[in-house]
Amino acid sequence: MLANYGYEDASGTYYITIDTDMCAECTDHACVGSCPAGLYDIILDDYDDEVAEIREEQRNSLRTLCSGCKAGGKTDWPCTAACAAGAIRHSW
Amino acid sequence: MNEERKEYWRWAESRWTNPEISDWQGRTITAGVDIGSTSTQAVILVDGELFAYSNMRTGSDSPESANHAMAWALEGTGMTLDDLQYTIGTGYGRVNVPFADKCITEITCHARGANRIYGPSVRTILDMGGQDCKAIHCDERGRVTSFMMNDKCAAGTGRGMEAIANLLGVDIGEIGDRSFQVEEEPKPVSSMCVVFAKAEVAALMRSGWSKEMVLAAYCRAMAIRVCKLLTRNKMEPDFAITGGIAKNKGVVKRIEEIMGVTALEPQGYDTQIAGALGAAIIAIDMLKKKRARGG
Amino acid sequence: MSKTGIFVGIDGGSQTTKVVVTAGGKVLAKKFAYTDFDAKDAASAALSEALAEAGLGMDDVAAIAATGTNRQLIDFANSYVNEIVADAAGVHHVLPGMSMILDMGAEGSRAIDLDENGAAKTYEINDRCASGAGTFIETCARALEITPADMGELSLHYTKDIPMKAQCVVFVESEVISLIHQKESKENIARGVLMGISTRLGSMFRRLGIREGIAFVGWPANNVGLVKCLEEDLGQKITVPEDPEYICALGAALCAEKAAKKKEAEA
Known part of the structure; x- marks a missing residue:
């Protein structure tokens, strides 16, 4: 499943996509520790797969919360680098 | 078997009972409750078939909204809360369904419900x-x-x-x-x-x-x-x-x-119950799993 | 040409139109008018008042520069200045040595990063979503039945942090109303609202890279509670100049004078 967490407002579109089919096979869950804003959490989803998700209370603040990692147009973000499966994508 | 409560609200509250099901005793009975920001629905299935539902507005208190919606769905059916073998709560107030066995996200429930309402x-x-x-x-x-x-x-x-x-x-x-x-x-x-x-x-x-x-x-x-x-x-x-x-x-x-598309027509269902219906359908799977585990 | 040496800056904002009359970098008069439905009318009205206060007439004015969202509608201006440039010029004049500027208006806000000469280098702008604009504060203040200024004062006396769940004005407004019903104190609600908007404003600076020395201009800069919340979010003292709402208009006037001097020197 492509789980898109985030939002669109008049300033732009801010989604983090987690491909849970790729993610379910991972056991080291490096994304969780990689994010300075603590966005990632491991949950048992509705289909009984152990996958990463973006914490519910943070989904609507992605632009703000990710601004530290993206300052100055950087593209090597800790979360995407930490995910060996390449299951994490950002829309912006 | 239709009942509408006319109110000054944006839409009328309603409930429905399936006139064709009377012998529900001894059969598989599951339920779903969807607490949304503005409306709450409760759906009861007998052997996977729609038996009764209610659609009400959400009050300020989620557990109470869930109780009200389910009580209204049960009203006049002779069925009680104890007859529900497995209940799933969904929607933004899903964690607040006091009588639910499990809660599941509305997206999962919605998809499952739409699969029934619009066909596979x-x-x-x-x-x-x-x-x-x-x-x-x-x-x-x-x-x-x-x-x-x-x-x-x-x-x-x-x-x-x-x-x-x-x-x-x-x-x-x-x-x-x-x-x-x-x-x-x-x-x-x-x-x-x-x-x-x-x-x-x-x-x-x-x-x-x-x-x-x-x-x-x-x-x-x-x-x-x-x-x-x-x-x-x-x-x-x-x-x-x-x-x-x-x-x-x-x-x-x-x-x-x-x-450039035409939206599908619902196959005889009220589309507002999609989430609660999906929850009640998923409840059947959950009940089977629970029974297989001997629970 | 500029025998009189009188230069006027007009900031045509979405809600108010500000006029500053200057001579040799000194402010002689400043006035504003509500923009309402006609930006040009508002500009003329504020200009006549300001000139009257300074004891001057239209004939005394060497040049008028317009800035702000509605600048193009002010067709009697002699030149037009981008608001980022005007902000930088205004701040450099009243608060030399600043490294960044926050300008917050009714319908948008911008964060500007300055170079060592006080000129704008890069900027972040949000003028399409009201969640970072003055309107946001006004809407919430209205729900609390107080003025935005009172909201700022009240927020200083908060006893508990209650973060707003929503960010969109439409949703926050209902959140505020339900908090009032739950008998939450106005102080705590005011603080929650202002903290929420400060985080969003702060994120514009985080995207630019925060540096020491931030000036805050625009009408909401008069809101003491907002300034306090911003200081907490950005982790530094924020400097608010006197009459922060006129800084952009002042900047435009300074740009007009600079352009006139350059032209004279060339001639």
Whole structure:
């Protein structure tokens, strides 16, 4: 499943996509520790797969919360680098 | 077996009992409760068949809303809460369903419910609620393959439409029809933010636009907005629209026109119960699992 | 040409139109008018008042520069200045040595990063979503039945942090109303609202890279509670100049004078 967490407002579109089919096979869950804003959490989803998700209370603040990692147009973000499966994508 | 409670609210509360099921004793009975921001639904299934449901407005207290909705669904059926063998809570207030065995996200439940309401061919579901908008893609079993949700911004939700309706003094139920009473489709409202759109609409009215033209321009803006969500998620022609705005033809027809598709017709179900129905269907699987474990 | 040496800056904002009359970098008069439905009318009205206060007439004015969202509608201006440039010029004049600027208006806000000469280098702008604009504060203040200024004062006396769940004005407004019903104190609600907007404003600076020395201009800069919340979010003292709402207009006037001097020197 492509789980898109985030939002669109008049300033732009801010989604983090987690491909849970790729993610379910991972056991080291490096994304969780990689994010300075603590966005990632491991949950048992509705289909009984152990996958990463973006914490519910943070989904609507992605632009703000990710601004530290993206300052100055950087593209090597800790979360995407930490995910060996390449299951994490950002829309912006 | 239909009952409607007329109130000053935006829509009538209602409940329904299936007149064809009377011998429910000894059969599999599951239920789903969907607590949304504005409405709460309770659905009861007997051997997977729709037995009864209620659709009420959500009160300020989620557990109480769940209790009320379920009590009303049960009313007159002879069934009690104890007869429900497995209940799933869903929706934004899902953790607050006191009698639920499990809670599941509304996206999973919605897809499963739409699979029943529109048939297994449905792939893309657009759900436009009072405070959010969701695009869901699912497979032939109603399993979610991708989803995208927006509940941050009021543009593209029922609340945005209400703000404009209030400003114009137009009844929310009339918007659809009136938005087509224009000679030519005007340009869409350009501000995406509801607050700025209100200012833009006020300026359009001052410049001599009729309410109908403004409604057309706002419905189109909303349709464009929602279509972006759809295209970004994954759009297939087997497409359904659920939620409160599904009743607003002014937006629905414009979405169909922009996307070049026609929304599927619900197969005899009230589309507002999609989430609760899905929850009650998933409850059947859960009950089987529980029994297999000997629980 | 500029025998009189009188230069006027007009900031045509979405809600108010500000006029500053200057001579040799000194402010002689400043006035504003509500923009309402006609930006040009508002500009003329504020200009006549300001000139009257300074004891001057239209004939005394060497040049008028317009800035702000509605600048192009002010057709009697002699030149037009981008608001980022005007902000930088205004701040450099009254608060030399600043490294960044926050300008918050009714319908938008911008964060500007300055170079060592006080000129704008890069900027972040949000003018399409009301969640970072003055309107946001006004809407919430209205729900609390107080003025935005009172909201700032009240927020200083908060006893508990209650973060707003929503960010969109439309949703926050209902959140505020339900908090009032739950008998939450106005102080705590005011603080929650202002903290929420400060985080969003702060994120514009985080995207630019925060540096020491931030000036805050625009009408909301008068809101003491907002300034306090911003200081907490950005982790530094924020400097608010006197009459922060006129800084952009002042900047435009300074740009007009600079342009006139350059022209004279060339001639």
